[in-house]
Amino acid sequence: MILAPPTDPNHPNDHTLVEHHDDPTHPAYLIPELCRGFYTLGWVTxxxxxxxxxxxxxxxxxxxxxxxEKIEPRDLFVLTLKERDFLRWPVHKPLKQSACTPLFYNAYDLRNxxxxxxxxxxxAVMATLLWPGSEFRISHQEMIKGMRRGGTGTAMSYLDTLVxxxxxxxxxxxxxxxGLEEAMRKYPDAPAVLVRRHGTYSWGPDAERAKGQAECLDYLLEVAVKMKLAGMETVGLQQ
Ligand SMILES: CSC[C@@H](O)[C@@H](O)C(=O)COP(=O)(O)O
Ligand SMILES: [Zn+2]
Incomplete structure (x- = not known):
């Protein structure tokens, strides 16, 4: 259960946790930078x-x-992994942490x-409409090699079917x-979960590899949608 940021004025709020604007590997720098990139892809509009x-x-x-696309380091929240305690939260305006927080924690807790x-x-939205069941599948695509088993495991092969x-x-x-937790437990090898009429959740061992996999996944979803609309099968080698 994740609560709102503390209201007690004596609760420690460690702003140094987001004071790394110039370190391109620090999350305080990376989250704003990646969100700007994802915005141009139409992922976070x-x-x-x-x-x-x-x-x-x-x-x-x-x-x-x-x-x-306009997030700044000072807008970020920092919570502990285990107890989900607030270590740092913005004070320059009233903000709440992302509604996706419990879903992001699924990736941390279940997939490390x-x-x-x-x-x-x-x-992703189109794929979930064109695949009305509970699974999306694609095989024989080079970009499958950019995905990892379970998102954080070994790299997949061209010969694997991505489910x-x-x-x-x-x-x-x-x-x-x-629902996300249930799907992640049922499909331990799946590197992502699709949410019908909504989008994707995907993850990786670190931000760079999570980004790479999200890009490969999006590419595969786009190709699959085009194949389906062209009357082609996405599994197997049918032309
Ligand atoms: C167009 S608003 C969509 C959001 O409510 C929801 O889908 C989402 O992704 C959550 O976003 P967040 O703004 O991080 O709480
Ligand atoms: Zn959403």
Whole structure:
């Protein structure tokens, strides 16, 4: 259970945790930078979608309901991995941590991920409409090699079939948590979960590899949608 930031004025709020604006490997720098990139891809438009990064035992989160491409380090939240205690939160304006927080924690708790990405990619939305069941499948695509088993395991092969579970959307983002956990437990090799009419959750051992996998996944979803609309099968070698 994740609460709102502490209201007790004596509760420690360690702003030094986000004072690394110039270190390109630090989450305080990376989250704003990656969100700007994801915005240009159409993954985080209209304030939805986002990314969380874990640095050791600390989890960095963006605020909820803001223009994700305009996030600054001072807007970020830092929570502990285990107890989900607030270590740092913004004080320059009233902000709440992303509604995706419990879903990002699924990737940390169940996959030992170093980063988790949530997109509102239209390729994902279209794929969930064209694959009405509970699984998306694709094989014989070079970009499958960019995916890892379970998101944090070994690299997949060109000869592997990529299987991604699809869960149904809920009116509130937080309520996706249980369905996402169920899908992650049922599909231990899946490097992502698709949310019907909504988007993707994917993760990786660190921010760089999470980004790479999210890009490969989006590419595969786009190709798959085009293949399906062209009347082609996405599994096997049928032309
Ligand atoms: C167009 S708003 C969509 C959001 O409510 C939701 O889908 C989402 O991704 C959560 O975003 P957040 O702003 O991080 O709380
Ligand atoms: Zn969303």
């Amino acid at each position: 209209g304030t939805g979608g986002g990314i969380s990064i874990r640095k050791g035992e600390n989890v960095y989160l963006a605020p909820s309901g803001v223009q994700k 991920a170093g980063a988790c990405i949530h997109t509102h990619s239209q390729h 991604i579970p699809i869960i149904e959307n809920t009116p509130d983002e937080e309520d996706l948590r249980e």
